[in-house]
Amino acid sequence: MAEFDLIVQIQSYFPHSRDDTHLGIGDDGAVIQSAGALTVVTDTLVEGVHFFPTVAAADLGWKSLAVNLSDLAAMGAQPAWALLNLTLPRDDVEFVAEFSRGFAELAQQFAVELVGGDTTQGPLSVTVTAMGHQPSHPLCRSGARPGDHLFVSGELGAAAWACQTLYREQTPDHKALVCLLKPQPRVELGLRLVALATAAMDLSDGLGADIKHMLKASSRGSRQTLGADIQLQQLPTAAAMTNLSDEQRWSLQLHGGDDYELLFTLPEEALQQLPLIQQETGLTLSCIGRVSDQAGVRYWRPDGHLWTTPKTGYEHFKENAS
Ligand code: ADP
Ligand code: MG
Numbered sequence: 641m642a643e644f645d646l647i648v649q650i651q652s653y654f655p656h657s658r659d660d661t662h663l664g665i666g667d668d669g670a671v672i673q674s675a676g677a678l679t680v681v682t683d684t685l686v687e688g689v690h691f692f693p694t695v696a697a698a699d700l701g702w703k704s705l706a707v708n709l710s711d712l713a714a715m716g717a718q719p720a721w722a723l724l725n726l727t728l729p730r731d732d733v734e735f736v737a738e739f740s741r742g743f744a745e746l747a748q749q750f751a752v753e754l755v756g757g758d759t760t761q762g763p764l765s766v767t768v769t770a771m772g773h774q775p776s777h778p779l780c781r782s783g784a785r786p787g788d789h790l791f792v793s794g795e796l797g798a799a800a801w802a803c804q805t806l807y808r809e810q811t812p813d814h815k816a817l818v819c820l821l822k823p824q825p826r827v828e829l830g831l832r833l834v835a836l837a838t839a840a841m842d843l844s845d846g847l848g849a850d851i852k853h854m855l856k857a858s859s860r861g862s863r864q865t866l867g868a869d870i871q872l873q874q875l876p877t878a879a880a881m882t883n884l885s886d887e888q889r890w891s892l893q894l895h896g897g898d899d900y901e902l903l904f905t906l907p908e909e910a911l912q913q914l915p916l917i918q919q920e921t922g923l924t925l926s927c928i929g930r931v932s933d934q935a936g937v938r939y940w941r942p943d944g945h946l947w948t949t950p951k952t953g954y955e956h957f958k959e960n961a962s
Contacts, residue, residue: 653740670755681711701742708770713830716779717772724757782861788905800896813880823900848894
């Protein structure tokens with residue numbers, strides 16, 4: 641089967657579905673319509689780096705779109721279109737069918753239309769670009785201010801726990817495995833936060849690393865050095881992880897990554913809206929600490945002492961850095 645036949649097969653999973661798509665897969669370019677601003681995001685998943693070689697093709701399809709929709713959610717955008725650049729070791733029909741099925745399942749959930757891409761031969765890697773309508777101003781990382789309350793959606797650490805269990809060649813807890821393989825992008829929450837949050841980002845590298853990115857951007861935004869105080873006992877924890885020691889759990893929650901939950905900051909006056917947003921989105925939103933005008937991130941143990949964390953989040957090229 642040639643490249644063209646693979647494209648036809650992919651296309652069969654993505655019928656034209658949006659009024660604001662004028663031209664989708666099949667020509668030299670796609671033509672889309674936007675009345676206002678568009679937000680554009682992209683992410684690459686590489687075999688052996690972002691996923692195990694044994695991953696099911698449908699799960700890979702889902703996740704390659706999910707990580708992009710999570711970025712759109714963090715910006716407060718409404719997802720609309722995607723492009724798929726697929727590099728495959730060989731023309732594996734069954735793989736492409738399953739991959740497309742998983743991708744299409746999530747795309748349908750958010751009315752996302754796949755409007756193009758590229759198909760090449762090489763080591764397995766997937767790059768997705770997603771675009772969304774930005775209804776009003778974007779939700780940026782740079783707006784956090786001292787005194788703002790720090791929140792996260794859902795639970796932290798379950799995906800990392802499943803990943804660690806797989807590395808040990810053991811069977812992970814089923815729910816934790818679903819968090820790793822099929823993360824649910826928090827699109828509705830992002831849309832609701834646009835009018836309320838001072839800053840937001842999605843958690844992909846682990847809270848410990850990602851919060852530094854938010855504080856750095858917000859320090860630039862406010863022209864003052866910002867820090868944060870995090871209460872470790874308030875980190876939301878999946879039931880499967882309650883048997884771990886505190887240190888093991890905190891370590892996974894801060895440094896594991898792959899959570900795809902939203903981290904956001906709320907000023908005092910926005911707190912009263914929380915019960916309604918939790919009800920509307922069906923998500924638990926946990927206050928984990930506050931932004932401070934004292935530089936650095938401090939992790940407070942339940943006994944009131946500081947916890948010195950052993951390491952930071954995942955960073956590509958880090959081991960090669962001098
Ligand atoms: P060109 O050579 O003009 O770049 P291609 O032959 O690569 O075009 O692609 C033909 C059409 O198929 C284009 O509309 C392109 O966007 C689409 N396409 C190619 N690969 C994919 C893919 N993996 N997913 C979705 N659309 C694809
Ligand atoms: Mg062309």
